Amino acid sequence: MLRPWILSMVCVLCGVALAAPRVSRGEPVEAAVFLLLFVLLGGLLSPLVFPRSLDAAEAQRRSAADGRPIVYWRPGCTYCLRLRIRLGTSAGRLHWVDIWRDPAAAAAVREANGGDETVPTVVVAGRPHTNPDPAWVRAQLSRRS
Structure with missing residues (x-):
């Protein structure tokens, strides 16, 4: 912990x-x-600095219900911090999953990234996107709201 x-x-x-x-x-x-x-x-x-993390199963359930993207992240990741800061207040509308707290989330990230635990990995409509541009993530979020 x-x-x-x-x-x-x-x-x-x-x-x-x-x-x-x-x-x-x-x-x-x-x-x-x-x-x-x-x-x-x-x-x-x-x-x-990150919104409260969910486990992978809960994030997938919520994403299926509301269409919002899932962000797989881990503490100490500078790219995750960059994404979080650049999203500003919009970050709270995403489903955040800490891969260090949830082995299923880490496995999902490895599956999406050829065995690597590369974060942030953002899943939009079931498709993973590794280290996407924050502006793109914000655009995806506005499309689904």
Whole structure:
């Protein structure tokens, strides 16, 4: 259950490691800046910036009912973060599935990508699209609303 948080924790620990010597040298402002930057980076790489994840079966059921795309993602993925940020408030209208929390989702992504767990993989109308342009995803979402 801690796996999605590993990258975030590493960022915070790096910030602490860089800030501690500065505090001991009497440079508290510099230390605070380093720590703040690494805490912010850790927050961006955490699961907190993504909408609540569903399991693969629930996302497929909901997508079949409302026609909205499914986004398979994992924490720490910069392409997933790029997609999430560029979608803005529209991201909440998609069905997000964390492949690290759901083995069935990871298997679906591997099947769609020739055995690789390449994310983000967006499934629109049953067809997978690997790392699509965020503008394209937004257009798909507006077509189905």
